[in-house]
Amino acid sequence: MTRADGVNVQTTISKLPLVESAADRFQRRLTLLGLLVALPCAVIVGWIAADPLPGESTRNASTPQRPAPVNIVRAAAPAPVPVTAEKPVVAAHPLKPATGYEPLAIDIADAAVEARLSEDVAYLSHDDRQGRGVGTEGLDQAAEYIASAFGQAGLRTDLYDGQPYHEFMLTPKLGLGSTNELKISGPDGNETAWSVGREFTPLSLSGSANFNVPLVFVGYGITAPPLEYDDYHELDVQGKAVIILRHEPQQSDPDSKFEGLQHTQYAFFAQKVSNAADHGAAAVILVTDAHEIETRRLEHRGSEPDENAIDPLLQFQVGTSLGRRRIPVVHCRRSAVEPLVELALGESLESLEKQIDESGQAQSRPLTGWNLQGAVSVIPKGRTLKNVIAALPGTDPADGEVVVVGAHYDHLGLGGWGSLSSEGGKAIHNGADDNASGTAVLMEIARLLAARPEPLRRHVLFMAFTAEEMGLIGSKRYVQNPLVPLQQTVAMVNLDMVGRLRKDELTMYGTGTARQFSEMVDRLGAAYDLKLRHRPSGYGPSDHASFYERGVPVLHLFTGFHPQYHRPDDDFETLNIPGMGKLARYTADIVAEIATAEERPQPSASGDVSESLAQLAPIERAGAQPADAGRPANVSRSLTGAPPKAYLGVVIDRTYNEAGYGIARVIKGGPAERAGLRAGDVVLRFGPKEVLQPKDLIDEISRSRAGAPTSLTIRRGSLEFDATVILAEVRR
Numbered sequence: 132m133t134r135a136d137g138v139n140v141q142t143t144i145s146k147l148p149l150v151e152s153a154a155d156r157f158q159r160r161l162t163l164l165g166l167l168v169a170l171p172c173a174v175i176v177g178w179i180a181a182d183p184l185p186g187e188s189t190r191n192a193s194t195p196q197r198p199a200p201v202n203i204v205r206a207a208a209p210a211p212v213p214v215t216a217e218k219p220v221v222a223a224h225p226l227k228p229a230t231g232y233e234p235l236a237i238d239i240a241d242a243a244v245e246a247r248l249s250e251d252v253a254y255l256s257h258d259d260r261q262g263r264g265v266g267t268e269g270l271d272q273a274a275e276y277i278a279s280a281f282g283q284a285g286l287r288t289d290l291y292d293g294q295p296y297h298e299f300m301l302t303p304k305l306g307l308g309s310t311n312e313l314k315i316s317g318p319d320g321n322e323t324a325w326s327v328g329r330e331f332t333p334l335s336l337s338g339s340a341n342f343n344v345p346l347v348f349v350g351y352g353i354t355a356p357p358l359e360y361d362d363y364h365e366l367d368v369q370g371k372a373v374i375i376l377r378h379e380p381q382q383s384d385p386d387s388k389f390e391g392l393q394h395t396q397y398a399f400f401a402q403k404v405s406n407a408a409d410h411g412a413a414a415v416i417l418v419t420d421a422h423e424i425e426t427r428r429l430e431h432r433g434s435e436p437d438e439n440a441i442d443p444l445l446q447f448q449v450g451t452s453l454g455r456r457r458i459p460v461v462h463c464r465r466s467a468v469e470p471l472v473e474l475a476l477g478e479s480l481e482s483l484e485k486q487i488d489e490s491g492q493a494q495s496r497p498l499t500g501w502n503l504q505g506a507v508s509v510i511p512k513g514r515t516l517k518n519v520i521a522a523l524p525g526t527d528p529a530d531g532e533v534v535v536v537g538a539h540y541d542h543l544g545l546g547g548w549g550s551l552s553s554e555g556g557k558a559i560h561n562g563a564d565d566n567a568s569g570t571a572v573l574m575e576i577a578r579l580l581a582a583r584p585e586p587l588r589r590h591v592l593f594m595a596f597t598a599e600e601m602g603l604i605g606s607k608r609y610v611q612n613p614l615v616p617l618q619q620t621v622a623m624v625n626l627d628m629v630g631r632l633r634k635d636e637l638t639m640y641g642t643g644t645a646r647q648f649s650e651m652v653d654r655l656g657a658a659y660d661l662k663l664r665h666r667p668s669g670y671g672p673s674d675h676a677s678f679y680e681r682g683v684p685v686l687h688l689f690t691g692f693h694p695q696y697h698r699p700d701d702d703f704e705t706l707n708i709p710g711m712g713k714l715a716r717y718t719a720d721i722v723a724e725i726a727t728a729e730e731r732p733q734p735s736a737s738g739d740v741s742e743s744l745a746q747l748a749p750i751e752r753a754g755a756q757p758a759d760a761g762r763p764a765n766v767s768r769s770l771t772g773a774p775p776k777a778y779l780g781v782v783i784d785r786t787y788n789e790a791g792y793g794i795a796r797v798i799k800g801g802p803a804e805r806a807g808l809r810a811g812d813v814v815l816r817f818g819p820k821e822v823l824q825p826k827d828l829i830d831e832i833s834r835s836r837a838g839a840p841t842s843l844t845i846r847r848g849s850l851e852f853d854a855t856v857i858l859a860e861v862r863r
Contacts (some may be wrong), residue, residue: 132599132628157745181446229524273570291520300515301604342413348373354392355389372503376401393493409819414458417462419462424465468480523580532590533590537626538625563702571711580722603786611793622685623685627689629688632711638689777860808845811848
């Protein structure tokens with residue numbers, strides 16, 4: 132279970148005795164925190180690198196290990212850090228109604244259920260799984276084990292290119308591909324080749340393309356109507372490569388209209404590239420300006436610096452977003468570009484810069500007869516993770532409806548961020564309760580439902596999510612690109628920390644998210660003597676929140692916090708295996724009722740208590756962010772520090788890593804909701820401005836005034852459309 136970041140939870144938990152009254156008090160404290168941290172913008176997306184293991188641990192040495200069953204087709208073991216593009220979601224075969232149903236032949240007596248649960252959770256929480264941390268072999272072993280268990284239960288495990296693995300890339304970054312080369316050709320037919328690392332380097336702002344295009348010098352590449360300056364004025368750069376100077380004009384003039392000696396927004400790479408793309412440029416060549424070169428020479432006065440000191444090539448990573456960069460972007464040494472400009476234009480690059488500074492006007496012009504040829508290749512690089520997903524087909528699923536049952540199978544590895552251990556050094560965090568318990572119960576529910584004498588009507592999708600501890604990443608990625616449309620997902624049932632049932636007391640989140648849920652969970656729970664604590668909200672610090680944000684009714688089972696939470700001693704021996712067996716049967720009954728009911732669960736807004744809490748959460752919104760701790764406010768600040776005058780009313784999705792502003796949630800009653808925007812939408816343009824990264828939208832809103840209609844370009848799934856929004860006035 133994801134912890135509430137930014138709160139000193141360690142001190143609180145360490146004082147908990149193993150009595151329920153104290154646990155209740157702590158749970159009440161963390162419920163509010165969980166609601167806040169589970170809001171999409173508070174999710175922290177990071178990369179916990181795989182650490183080498185210490186010497187062989189003796190903890191759990193006596194715990195039995197079972198090799199993963201092998202009666203399933205598996206993908207080859209992934210490399211620790213594969214370099215690959217993210218695979219698209221592809222259903223090998225659409226989910227079709229089950230025919231020729233045969234129940235799974237398996238012993239479902241209590242003793243057999245508990246034996247399987249014990250074996251499964253012992254394997255998942257063994258030291259050899261390395262705490263199932265992201266990047267460990269143990270996490271991959273756990274994924275294969277779960278996939279094998281799904282296959283043995285008779286589930287469909289061929290949903291993703293013949294495999295049960297929904298793969299995605301964690302915190303992808305761009306890297307250089309195999310082909311990066313440039314060649315300059317002149318009107319006389321002569322050619323000059325430039326090499327990566329010598330004359331040029333591609334930048335992470337770039338896209339990949341082959342090209343053979345004319346060259347144009349466009350000064351600093353700035354279009355600034357408020358300053359009456361435009362390097363593209365009456366200049367055609369459509370389908371051409373533009374040479375752009377870094378920074379901006381009049382850098383040494385304290386009275387410059389470009390805010391004196393301070394750089395304005397027009398000096399930034401992203402702004403220059405976006406502006407070039409808006410004008411139709413096919414490629415961008417950035418070159419260091421004379422002011423920067425002179426500054427570096429002065430810094431090295433008295434020595435004999437080489438070119439790498441005076442005009443170093445930029446590092447590849449200069450941007451934070453993969454984006455939909457449509458054009459190649461490279462940085463070239465000035466020594467390579469200067470002779471080209473002088474040959475083509477008959478005057479030096481330095482002379483052109485001086486004219487711009489002195490006149491305050493653009494000096495752009497085409498390099499007639501000169502072409503840029505070559506190729507730039509940038510590819511995503513990162514760690515590939517995978518959710519494990521399998522299906523139990525139903526016999527009569529209206530409109531292909533499905534019920535999702537989920538649990539996260541990752542944990543903290545050797546500790547680090549997220550660990551509440553006060554011990555120094557690294558230690559394996561086995562996460563027996565969090566969440567080997569939920570994963571084991573998930574596998575047993577699959578067996579119990581597959582063994583039913585009669586088949587279910589609706590399909591059931593079983594999902595073991597990865598990277599939950601890093602911010603619900605696995606479930607977030609699934610709902611962004613679901614196997615079955617979320618409109619056909621009638622409910623999601625989540626299991627996280629279900630291994631410590633005490634006095635038959637169970638906390639059930641989401642009982643207010645569908646009208647049928649409260650009565651159903653009480654009625655079915657009575658057969659198991661369960662004492663339920665209802666939590667109506669569909670938000671909370673686990674994977675069910677990802678589905679609830681998209682409008683899916685949810686239930687989440689939880690047996691409570693304990694002193695071993697996020698510590699190395701959350702081990703197999705602390706679990707209540709008979710209690711897990713009881714919860715497996717109970718949850719199977721819940722899923723079966725939802726999957727066989729004539730009517731799908733009817734969503735109810737009564738469970739959403741987060742809206743009143745949202746103003747207190749430390750979340751960044753598009754034009755709405757708390758101004759200071761503890762006081763509700765709708766005022767944020769743009770990158771320039773100015774308070775906005777208007778707001779849109781959307782919450783950013785921090786797991787979205789493509790171009791645009793991904794929306795995790797739409798604020799009720801706000802301008803975005805009134806315009807018809809939904810969670811999962813992506814804002815691509817705000818008026819004429821392309822939104823390449825979240826700050827683009829935030830900045831545009833900060834410069835806007837309430838009340839005026841604005842056109843937004845939205846992507847929803849595979850569709851793009853325009854929506855008109857009227858920004859609301861910020862309440863101060």
